[in-house]
Amino acid sequence: MCAFEGAEPEPPAPGEPTVTLRDIASFRPSVPSGEMQPAGWAVVGLPANFIGQGSVETRSGSLLGRPAEVRFHPVAYRWTHSDGAVVHATDPGATWDELGVAEFTATPTSRTYTASGRYTVDPTVVYVAEYRFDGSAWRWIDGTLSLAAPRMDVLVGEFDTVLVTGDCTAIPDGPGC
Template sequence: MLLGQPASAEFTPVAYEWHYGDGTSRMTTTPGATWTRLGLEEFDRTQTSHAYANKGSYTVTLITHYSVRAAYASDGEWWPVPGTLAIASAPHTVQVVSVNTVLVDKDCTEDPSGPGC
């Protein structure tokens, strides 16, 4: 019901706001997926990848931003609702048990197959 009339609403995810629990965050347009599903090798970087600088327990949260459109049942015309709706997921705790630092002689642009690239 919208303004007393039967109506429908459609929610489409348009952005994903990742909070990694270490004071950093990233906004992406992809929700993330497994490396296999993305056609990548394990540990290849993705839009949602994150490297922690220190061992510890971190609480990761995701806020999904949705665009919304609505239609009254009487005419079925869809119209956009201004703005977005932000919905937070349940937090997840990750344990970082190892952090490795290596010395390299080239950056990832010069040697894309180097450690950490």
């Protein structure tokens, strides 16, 4: 059963072969991308926001010796963090601005680090696929295809805010300087 919008895969038309993910190996969606907020860094104890980017794409070519199209639909997003945490979502996430929330607000795709250090994040987009021969009806292919986006480096640190009464460069002995 296909996990996309509750659709049931149609059986192949009479005389049409059953197509598998292995059969469509030469058809691939573009390498997905990802981003994070803040870009490349995070603060211990505050959420860093991760956004995945994958889109519906159609590829044309030869499938089992026949002209065909294969269409890929992103259905899930995964961020694997080097500290062992994994964040799963069916939505790619969005920037804090797009969500209308303040910076460092927790989102369904965010991660809060508990220790300073250098981390990596491996974003992945999970796709389902469908195919059609010669303009026939689209037919789902059982299974999913996971495609990695480029790895992200994250520098996590502890930050303190300091209130000062003026310009510490001009008055280095001022309160808070």
